[in-house]
Amino acid sequence: MPLLDVKNLTMHYTTKMGDVHAVDDVSFAIEPGEAIGLVGESGCGKTSIALTLLRLLPDNAKFLGGSVLFEGVDIVRIPEEEMRKIRWRGISMIFQAAMNSLNPVYRVGDQIIEAIQTHFPIDYQAARRRVAELFDLVGLAPELMDRYPHEYSGGMKQRAVIAMALACAPKLVIADEPTTALDVIVQDRILRRIDEVRKELNMAMLYISHDIAVIAEVSQRIGVMYAGNLVEFADTVTIFKNPAHPYTIALMSAFPSIKGEKRKLQGLPGEPPDLLRPPSGCRFHPRCPYATAVCTESPPEYREIQPQHYVACWHPHLGRS
Amino acid sequence: MAEILKLVEVRKLYPVKRRVFSLRVRDFVHAVDGVSFSVDKGEIFGLVGESGCGKTTTGKLIVKLVDPTSGQIFLNGQNVVLIRRGKPLQDFRRAVQMIFQDPYESLNPRFTIFDTVAEPLMIHGVRSLSEREALVAEILAQVGLTPPETFMFRYPHELSGGQRQRVAIARAMVIRPKFVVADEPTSMLDVSIRAGIMDLLLNLRAELGISYLYITHDLAVARYMCDRLAVMYLGKIVELGPTEEVIQNPLHPYTQALLAAVPVPDPTYKREPPNIKGDVAAPINPPPECRFLPRCPKAQEICAHSPHPPLEDAGGGHFVACYLAGTWKNTA
Amino acid sequence: MLISEKVKIEPLWKIRLRLAIRSLRRNWALFWESRIGPLGLGIILFFVLLMIAHPILMATVWDPRVYDPIVGFDRALVGRHPAPPSWAHPLGTDPIGRDVLSQLMWSTRSEFALGVTSALITVVIGTLIGAICAYFGGVIDTIFMRLADLVMLFPFIALLMVLRSVIHLDLWRLALVMGILSGFGGITITLKAQALTVKVKPYIEAAKVAGGSAFHIIRHHIIPNIMPLSFLYMMFNVTGAVFTEAVLSYFGLLDIRMSWGIMIHTAESAGYLGAFGQYWWLWAPPGAAITLLCFAFYLVGRGLDTVVNPRLRKR
Numbered sequence: 001m002p003l004l005d006v007k008n009l010t011m012h013y014t015t016k017m018g019d020v021h022a023v024d025d026v027s028f029a030i031e032p033g034e035a036i037g038l039v040g041e042s043g044c045g046k047t048s049i050a051l052t053l054l055r056l057l058p059d060n061a062k063f064l065g066g067s068v069l070f071e072g073v074d075i076v077r078i079p080e081e082e083m084r085k086i087r088w089r090g091i092s093m094i095f096q097a098a099m100n101s102l103n104p105v106y107r108v109g110d111q112i113i114e115a116i117q118t119h120f121p122i123d124y125q126a127a128r129r130r131v132a133e134l135f136d137l138v139g140l141a142p143e144l145m146d147r148y149p150h151e152y153s154g155g156m157k158q159r160a161v162i163a164m165a166l167a168c169a170p171k172l173v174i175a176d177e178p179t180t181a182l183d184v185i186v187q188d189r190i191l192r193r194i195d196e197v198r199k200e201l202n203m204a205m206l207y208i209s210h211d212i213a214v215i216a217e218v219s220q221r222i223g224v225m226y227a228g229n230l231v232e233f234a235d236t237v238t239i240f241k242n243p244a245h246p247y248t249i250a251l252m253s254a255f256p257s258i259k260g261e262k263r264k265l266q267g268l269p270g271e272p273p274d275l276l277r278p279p280s281g282c283r284f285h286p287r288c289p290y291a292t293a294v295c296t297e298s299p300p301e302y303r304e305i306q307p308q309h310y311v312a313c314w315h316p317h318l319g320r321s
Numbered sequence: 322m323a324e325i326l327k328l329v330e331v332r333k334l335y336p337v338k339r340r341v342f343s344l345r346v347r348d349f350v351h352a353v354d355g356v357s358f359s360v361d362k363g364e365i366f367g368l369v370g371e372s373g374c375g376k377t378t379t380g381k382l383i384v385k386l387v388d389p390t391s392g393q394i395f396l397n398g399q400n401v402v403l404i405r406r407g408k409p410l411q412d413f414r415r416a417v418q419m420i421f422q423d424p425y426e427s428l429n430p431r432f433t434i435f436d437t438v439a440e441p442l443m444i445h446g447v448r449s450l451s452e453r454e455a456l457v458a459e460i461l462a463q464v465g466l467t468p469p470e471t472f473m474f475r476y477p478h479e480l481s482g483g484q485r486q487r488v489a490i491a492r493a494m495v496i497r498p499k500f501v502v503a504d505e506p507t508s509m510l511d512v513s514i515r516a517g518i519m520d521l522l523l524n525l526r527a528e529l530g531i532s533y534l535y536i537t538h539d540l541a542v543a544r545y546m547c548d549r550l551a552v553m554y555l556g557k558i559v560e561l562g563p564t565e566e567v568i569q570n571p572l573h574p575y576t577q578a579l580l581a582a583v584p585v586p587d588p589t590y591k592r593e594p595p596n597i598k599g600d601v602a603a604p605i606n607p608p609p610e611c612r613f614l615p616r617c618p619k620a621q622e623i624c625a626h627s628p629h630p631p632l633e634d635a636g637g638g639h640f641v642a643c644y645l646a647g648t649w650k651n652t653a
Numbered sequence: 654m655l656i657s658e659k660v661k662i663e664p665l666w667k668i669r670l671r672l673a674i675r676s677l678r679r680n681w682a683l684f685w686e687s688r689i690g691p692l693g694l695g696i697i698l699f700f701v702l703l704m705i706a707h708p709i710l711m712a713t714v715w716d717p718r719v720y721d722p723i724v725g726f727d728r729a730l731v732g733r734h735p736a737p738p739s740w741a742h743p744l745g746t747d748p749i750g751r752d753v754l755s756q757l758m759w760s761t762r763s764e765f766a767l768g769v770t771s772a773l774i775t776v777v778i779g780t781l782i783g784a785i786c787a788y789f790g791g792v793i794d795t796i797f798m799r800l801a802d803l804v805m806l807f808p809f810i811a812l813l814m815v816l817r818s819v820i821h822l823d824l825w826r827l828a829l830v831m832g833i834l835s836g837f838g839g840i841t842i843t844l845k846a847q848a849l850t851v852k853v854k855p856y857i858e859a860a861k862v863a864g865g866s867a868f869h870i871i872r873h874h875i876i877p878n879i880m881p882l883s884f885l886y887m888m889f890n891v892t893g894a895v896f897t898e899a900v901l902s903y904f905g906l907l908d909i910r911m912s913w914g915i916m917i918h919t920a921e922s923a924g925y926l927g928a929f930g931q932y933w934w935l936w937a938p939p940g941a942a943i944t945l946l947c948f949a950f951y952l953v954g955r956g957l958d959t960v961v962n963p964r965l966r967k968r
Contacts, residue, residue: 024326041511059593153600183371183538185595188582192594213541213584215591233643236588255586256541263363265545267516271481322732357665414864427855433672437856440873441863450665472667492859 002029003204008066011052020275023049026230028223033202037219039212042269043272044225046208050174054093055083089119092170096177099319100148108160109145134163139193153188172204196265224248234309244316246288290315325532327359331392333378351604352378354556365533367547370617374538374553380502419494422505424485428477434488435473441496460491483514496537502534540583544568552576555604555612562639572641663878683934683960690956696949702897707758709891722759723911727751738934743933748923757938760912764895767828774832774891780883783844784875804838814906822908831894844879851878888954899943913939
């Protein structure tokens with residue numbers, strides 16, 4: 001049974017100007033211990049999905065359909081008290097720009113202890129020992145437990161936040177752009193550490209990023225999101241060597257690389273759509289070089305075109321490399 | 322090839338006040354510490370490095386947003402450090418412009434697009450309104466905001482990030498500068514939009530005959546955009562040379578580590594971890610020996626006992642600041 | 654996302670006018686949503702009506718010999734002044750026989766004049782100094798900030814008392830003095846703080862790189878971006894000015910002939926304030942007027958706050 005099974009998740013934000021179609025009919029599954037990447041540009045819905053999984057959405061978020069089964073329990077429908085038990089113990093999250101989520105007036109160690117003691121009835125000393133273990137795990141010196149966030153560098157703060165996410169040994173960790181604000185050498189270290197920890201603790205991870213290079217390195221399977229839809233989902237090699245959705249293909253050619261032949265980059269014309277009034281039919285059709293009449297009329301079905309390779313497109317490319 | 326910009330031993334030191342009542346300032350942040358390079362006419366010169374290496378400060382020194390503590394900056398042979406006010410300063414401002422990183426904050430939210438792009442024209446004496454309108458329409462079309470009339474009287478918040486950055490580019494180009502400093506112009510934009518902006522900058526180089534200093538932390542972008550590159554670390558240039566040469570054959574251990582750390586969008590490529598230890602230090606009162614010594618995996622005795630190595634020619638326009646660069650080639 | 658419109662280039666002033674109207678409409682909608690803003694505006698409108706009504710009444714229904722707010726006298730009620738409200742005098746008469754309602758309505762004009770003038774002067778000075786201090790920093794900043802500290806600590810009323818003994822302190826002079834003094838006070842600190850948030854924005858750097866002089870940047874970039882806040886503070890300053898005048902008049906420190914404060918002062922110096930309930934029409938109407946007008950401007954200020962501060966909006 002998959003650890004996390006998302007089926008037809010649909011979620012909108014209600015605003016004064018109408019409904020923002022943030023997440024529409026998204027389905028995917030994560031097995032225990034697996035690393036999944038979710039890639040897409042700003043406004044594609046990936047952060048909204050993450051917040052939905054933790055039920056941390058703002059008040060104007062409207063859940064419209066589908067289910068999210070975590071270990072068989074539909075966590076979208078359970079009451080808040082039940083969700084509180086799952087939050088951080090079953091699923092935890094590393095937020096975007098997480099270094100800003102450390103409270104500046106408390107010692108870092110104490111903040112993690114607070115997270116632990118909320119979920120486990122252990123005393124302060126036992127919690128401190130646990131924090132020391134966690135610090136060791138993420139590569140922070142134990143003395144740093146008693147320091148304040150402003151005494152940490154950016155990379156150190158990020159590690160502290162990762163330690164906090166791991167504090168209750170969750171089964172699934174969602175990492176939303178965990179290294180975006182960091183320099184490339186620190187990023188490399190942190191990503192390697194996260195991967196080691198994941199394998200050590202047999203944790204599942206959902207990496208969210210706009211950087212396909214990072215996603216390529218850390219994920220076993222990748223989901224590509226565009227304008228609130230999951231347009232393609234397959235294992236990492238397939239996504240890179242055999243992408244089927246035109247958006248995925250375009251994304252691959254929009255990234256410069258330091259390896260390989262130097263080639264001309266292809267950007268995409270136009271802009272991501274306004275989710276208040278998404279385009280009719282397939283949301284990508286205004287920017288798609290292969291769009292036909294059917295693409296403007298009906299949204300394509302999300303289906304399995306090859307074993308374990310899912311696409312939502314009327315004209316998916318097959319057998320391309 | 323004619324040189325358009327030349328920096329000679331440019332230094333920018335910021336004092337750090339340590340004691341409250343002490344009048345003597347003893348500590349300095351060496352943001353830019355003896356940087357020398359030149360840019361040829363029509364060239365795109367890249368400045369790469371991690372945060373705190375001094376690349377943004379170098380950019381600001383070139384456009385005279387800050388003044389250097391010492392050193393000279395030559396534009397077309399004229400030392401611009403001496404220019405302080407009056408007509409020479411206005412002429413300088415016509416010739417050198419800047420594109421900023423943040424498309425959301427580099428446009429005044431109360432100015433229409435026309436106001437923003439016309440501002441440099443107004444400052445430099447284009448009195449006639451119709452002439453300003455025509456020039457603004459022309460440059461907006463050139464940066465891809467067509468038809469220009471539909472953009473001229475909108476406000477920044479009505480435009481997307483990519484469009485705003487095009488406006489920022491239009492503003493920089495409208496007075497036809499000779500040299501433009503681009504400070505991470507695509508790092509805050511969506512991936513599918515970046516290629517368009519980068520290609521726009523490349524096209525404008527050809528159409529308007531502009532030379533660029535392209536500042537970025539992203540080596541892949543630097544590879545795409547720049548003809549030559551300089552790698553900075555703690556205020557100094559550690560390696561400099563033609564882009565492809567530096568990227569395929571890095572000679573300085575820092576460059577090697579940096580390149581090794583860049584994620585590669587190819588799942589079949591097995592990337593080895595970069596060979597480097599420690600973290601970046603703040604460049605306060607740096608010691609006289611090689612700045613990279615505490616982190617260098619290949620340091621030898623000579624590195625601890627000599628001053629910071631000068632940039633030396635390794636052949637083919639490829640310079641490196643390392644005493645041991647000659648002892649290895651192509652091994653990381 | 655972008656509605657493509659077919660727009661020809663019309664004359665620039667027309668376009669700017671249209672944009673200004675559009676922005677005014679939007680700001681008005683926001684102001685209206687705040688609820689308290691329109692309430693305050695309504696109260697101010699009420700006072701404006703009072704102000705307009707007075708000369709009309711004086712020219713038609715009211716006999717100037719009786720109803721003039723300063724020199725009127727009702728012979729019919731001689732010996733019974735201050736007379737309680739009646740049909741002839743809806744708010745009664747004051748100790749020297751003048752109609753209270755007429756006084757109230759007449760004074761509205763000077764209260765508005767005083768409040769708005771004083772607030773305008775304060776805000777113009779505060780904005781300029783705040784912008785200059787923020788942009789230049791250094792010595793200029795230090796001087797004005799220390800000056801502001803001094804002004805805030807200074808016993809304002811004591812100064813006015815001293816001033817009064819030297820010059821004739823009428824309404825306009827008072828407005829000028831209050832305006833200038835407040836202008837150098839706390840408001841410069843607040844507006845400077847706001848100007849600082851503008852100064853560090855990249856578009857200021859862009860303007861410098863484009864060749865803009867300090868004057869150009871302060872005038873075109875900094876001041877327009879702090880003006881919404883200035884306008885907001887102006888409302889609160891009107892409140893302060895009106896209230897200060899009332900206090901000073903009450904203490905008999907001003908050389909004004911008629912104002913709401915003077916009305917209360919007249920009642921007090923004639924000895925009628927002791928018995929609170931009995932001669933209520935002498936102090937309640939002017940007191941209520943002062944409170945209401947101050948409250949109205951305060952509400953307008955809070956309403957404007959939601960326009961200026963996006964985070965305070967209801968949506």
